[in-house]
Amino acid sequence: MGHDRGTPPSDWPGLEMVDMTKLTDDIYFGWLAKETNPTFWHWCKALEGVPEDKKVHDGCWVAAGTSAHTLVSREPLHLEPSLLWRCCGLHGWVRDGQWINA
Numbered sequence: 001m002g003h004d005r006g007t008p009p010s011d012w013p014g015l016e017m018v019d020m021t022k023l024t025d026d027i028y029f030g031w032l033a034k035e036t037n038p039t040f041w042h043w044c045k046a047l048e049g050v051p052e053d054k055k056v057h058d059g060c061w062v063a064a065g066t067s068a069h070t071l072v073s074r075e076p077l078h079l080e081p082s083l084l085w086r087c088c089g090l091h092g093w094v095r096d097g098q099w100i101n102a
């Protein structure tokens, strides 16, 4: 517990990730043992202001896989097409290891 904005979770049961990498203050990615593609955490602005007892977990970090995306390059990270999280509308590309807002 205690996953505040500065510490995205990397050790949740079933979501233990390695090489957690920061793209922006709000977006991190890491690698699950059994997944070829990275799994992302984003700080979901749609959850800001939601009472703690209404949330699945504390803080606003939301996990999402990218299995539908093409892993163009792992290092530096490059995924196509763009990533869109419908929960809050966060949308952009990851190319050359950088987040590019759409």
Ligand SMILES: [Zn+2]
Binding pocket: 042, 043, 044, 045, 046, 062, 085, 086, 087, 088, 089, 090
């Ligand atoms: Zn979101």
